[in-house]
Amino acid sequence: MENEPILTAAMIREAAERIRPLARRTPVMTSNSVDERAGVSLFLKCENFQRGGAFKIRGASNMILSLTPDEVRRGVVAFSSGNHAQGVAIAAKYVGAAATIVMPEDAPKSKMDPTRALGARIVTYDRLRDDREVIAARVMAETGGVLVPPYDHPLIMAGQGTAALELLEEVPDLDALIVCVGGGGMASGCSTIAKAMRPGIRVFGVEPELGNDVWLSFRKGERVSIPPPETIADGLRTLSPGKLTFPILKKNLESVLLVSENQIRAAVRFLMERVKIVAEPSGAVGVAAAMFGKLPTGIRRAGVIISGGNIDPDFLKTLYRETTLLN
Amino acid sequence: MENEPILTAAMIREAAERIRPLARRTPVMTSNSVDERAGVSLFLKCENFQRGGAFKIRGASNMILSLTPDEVRRGVVAFSSGNHAQGVAIAAKYVGAAATIVMPEDAPKSKMDPTRALGARIVTYDRLRDDREVIAARVMAETGGVLVPPYDHPLIMAGQGTAALELLEEVPDLDALIVCVGGGGMASGCSTIAKAMRPGIRVFGVEPELGNDVWLSFRKGERVSIPPPETIADGLRTLSPGKLTFPILKKNLESVLLVSENQIRAAVRFLMERVKIVAEPSGAVGVAAAMFGKLPTGIRRAGVIISGGNIDPDFLKTLYRETTLLN
Numbered sequence: 001m002e003n004e005p006i007l008t009a010a011m012i013r014e015a016a017e018r019i020r021p022l023a024r025r026t027p028v029m030t031s032n033s034v035d036e037r038a039g040v041s042l043f044l045k046c047e048n049f050q051r052g053g054a055f056k057i058r059g060a061s062n063m064i065l066s067l068t069p070d071e072v073r074r075g076v077v078a079f080s081s082g083n084h085a086q087g088v089a090i091a092a093k094y095v096g097a098a099a100t101i102v103m104p105e106d107a108p109k110s111k112m113d114p115t116r117a118l119g120a121r122i123v124t125y126d127r128l129r130d131d132r133e134v135i136a137a138r139v140m141a142e143t144g145g146v147l148v149p150p151y152d153h154p155l156i157m158a159g160q161g162t163a164a165l166e167l168l169e170e171v172p173d174l175d176a177l178i179v180c181v182g183g184g185g186m187a188s189g190c191s192t193i194a195k196a197m198r199p200g201i202r203v204f205g206v207e208p209e210l211g212n213d214v215w216l217s218f219r220k221g222e223r224v225s226i227p228p229p230e231t232i233a234d235g236l237r238t239l240s241p242g243k244l245t246f247p248i249l250k251k252n253l254e255s256v257l258l259v260s261e262n263q264i265r266a267a268v269r270f271l272m273e274r275v276k277i278v279a280e281p282s283g284a285v286g287v288a289a290a291m292f293g294k295l296p297t298g299i300r301r302a303g304v305i306i307s308g309g310n311i312d313p314d315f316l317k318t319l320y321r322e323t324t325l326l327n
Numbered sequence: 328m329e330n331e332p333i334l335t336a337a338m339i340r341e342a343a344e345r346i347r348p349l350a351r352r353t354p355v356m357t358s359n360s361v362d363e364r365a366g367v368s369l370f371l372k373c374e375n376f377q378r379g380g381a382f383k384i385r386g387a388s389n390m391i392l393s394l395t396p397d398e399v400r401r402g403v404v405a406f407s408s409g410n411h412a413q414g415v416a417i418a419a420k421y422v423g424a425a426a427t428i429v430m431p432e433d434a435p436k437s438k439m440d441p442t443r444a445l446g447a448r449i450v451t452y453d454r455l456r457d458d459r460e461v462i463a464a465r466v467m468a469e470t471g472g473v474l475v476p477p478y479d480h481p482l483i484m485a486g487q488g489t490a491a492l493e494l495l496e497e498v499p500d501l502d503a504l505i506v507c508v509g510g511g512g513m514a515s516g517c518s519t520i521a522k523a524m525r526p527g528i529r530v531f532g533v534e535p536e537l538g539n540d541v542w543l544s545f546r547k548g549e550r551v552s553i554p555p556p557e558t559i560a561d562g563l564r565t566l567s568p569g570k571l572t573f574p575i576l577k578k579n580l581e582s583v584l585l586v587s588e589n590q591i592r593a594a595v596r597f598l599m600e601r602v603k604i605v606a607e608p609s610g611a612v613g614v615a616a617a618m619f620g621k622l623p624t625g626i627r628r629a630g631v632i633i634s635g636g637n638i639d640p641d642f643l644k645t646l647y648r649e650t651t652l653l654n
Contacts, residue, residue, distance in 0.1 A: 027354055029376070048603045049356070110600065269640075273437065276375045276605040276636035309603035313596075313647065320644040 048309025062159030082111030151185025161189025375636025389486030409438030478512025488516025
């Protein structure tokens with residue numbers, strides 16, 4: 001089994017070809033302001049400009065474009081805090097499959113509305129009380145649909161990895177790659193292709209302190225579950241790393257860096273005010289880690305995946321009411 | 328005199344070569360959300376990603392890179408509500424010239440701080456009481472410096488025009504070009520090169536209703552002055568079009584479109600929430616015009632110059648407190 005990895009660089013290259021009709025090749029941005037602040041040259045892979053506002057379309061379309069005609073007829077089911085939902089809805093619409101999305105009832109309106117507008121049916125649940133997997137199973141039994149998991153599937157991981165593939169094609173000489181870690185789908189895919197393209201590259205995961213399941217899992221050497229975290233980084237509120245993603249993360253990630261809620265807010269503001277781009281809190285954790293000295297010394301050129309930009313207007317209100325720090 | 332226009336396409340092409348070391352080639356962005364909302368395909372030339380956060384570096388560096396060694400030794404003087412100041416400061420630093428900037432004392436901190444950080448000396452004045460040209464003249468007499476005017480100079484207009492040159496090189500088949508009009512430097516340069524590259528293109532200026540000096544001047548057929556306007560679009564608070572720019576605007580612009588303060592706010596929010604980019608109010612007026620049906624019918628593909636992104640944190644606070652409309 002050690003000889004047949006579930007995720008290979010070849011699968012990620014295939015995904016890049018497959019998803020071309022649906023996923024945008026996003027720009028890589030640089031900014032003197034950020035570099036000065038972070039003390040390292042950062043190359044921001046702007047998945048906030050991705051279709052659907054986040055990297056999630058990459059994995060979702062890789063899986064949905066691989067469905068058989070019979071599976072397409074049955075439709076797809078997904079459970080998602082938001083961005084994955086939009087990715088699934090876009091790809092499902094493209095292939096003509098019905099999509100049912102199971103979503104926490106407190107998911108940001110900025111993520112719920114566009115999903116609904118894409119024609120997906122939304123089933124909501126209580127994030128603190130209900131088990132979304134039980135609900136998803138019930139929906140699947142009802143509809144006969146195919147589950148498109150948010151991260152723990154080789155095709156999903158391979159799709160997400162295409163973000164790093166594009167980044168390293170454009171900027172080959174990176175010392176490090178910084179990726180946020182929710183369930184670990186993007187971190188698995190991106191770290192796998194990065195290590196294949198540039199064996200010496202150092203890869204770091206980033207999590208909010210309040211949602212440190214992967215950090216805890218790294219410390220213990222096995223998957224650890226935490227209670228539902230209350231971080232503003234709503235894309236990183238997973239309770240534990242995936243069964244399939246965790247071994248890949250363990251192999252590829254040098255470490256997991258933690259950032260505070262205030263550091264995340266400051267990074268969102270910095271990106272808005274200096275780089276002129278809108279990143280959602282989950283998308284800004286990598287920049288927060290670099291800005292607040294979480295990277296080990298010796299790194300000069302780091303790629304950072306800005307995972308998404310679907311920011312809630314209500315969050316912006318609080319951001320400008322509550323955040324003062326930028327120094 | 329009619330036979331020797333003060334601004335030619337060739338001057339703009341020369342400027343593009345000259346300013347290469349200092350000005351970025353900014354990306355052109357598209358967005359399905361914007362197109363659906365506006366009912367026209369928009370191509371956003373993102374000068375908010377420009378060095379210094381606005382297009383102004385183009386004109387300032389075109390003029391400053393043309394100074395004689397003696398003029399460089401004497402230093403430069405500029406009066407500016409903000410973005411021009413940063414452009415002058417960056418270019419002056421690059422050639423080693425001392426820069427003195429005359430700035431209204433209520434200029435946004437987001438524009439004042441970076442100018443100071445670039446080593447420029449700032450002299451402030453009261454926008455409602457003092458005459459900035461008198462103050463600039465005094466500073467010039469004191470320092471012997473060379474004035475770098477914000478818009479009314481052929482080299483400035485030629486530099487600003489390079490934004491449209493790049494846009495049309497990237498997207499040649501535009502029906503229309505939409506530019507904001509303050510003093511008219513960018514509108515002059517951009518309309519001149521656009522008409523040269525694509526004779527049939529329709530060019531529209533956009534102003535805030537509250538700062539409608541160019542609109543009034545068009546109506547009257549001659550330059551009209553207005554009292555200091557209180558628009559949130561601080562880059563468009565000029566009192567009248569320029570002496571040199573006005574004849575060019577009259578020749579090239581089909582009309583001047585007006586947008587309300589609320590429409591500008593809504594456009595800034597739309598760009599943030601849907602396109603994930605930060606535009607300052609002055610930079611969003613073109614999108615506001617397209618979003619709120621100000622364009623004549625029959626236009627299908629329009630280029631819009633997003634002139635800058637230097638938004639004040641205080642403005643964002645009020646934006647999210649006061650703006651509700653997006654429909």
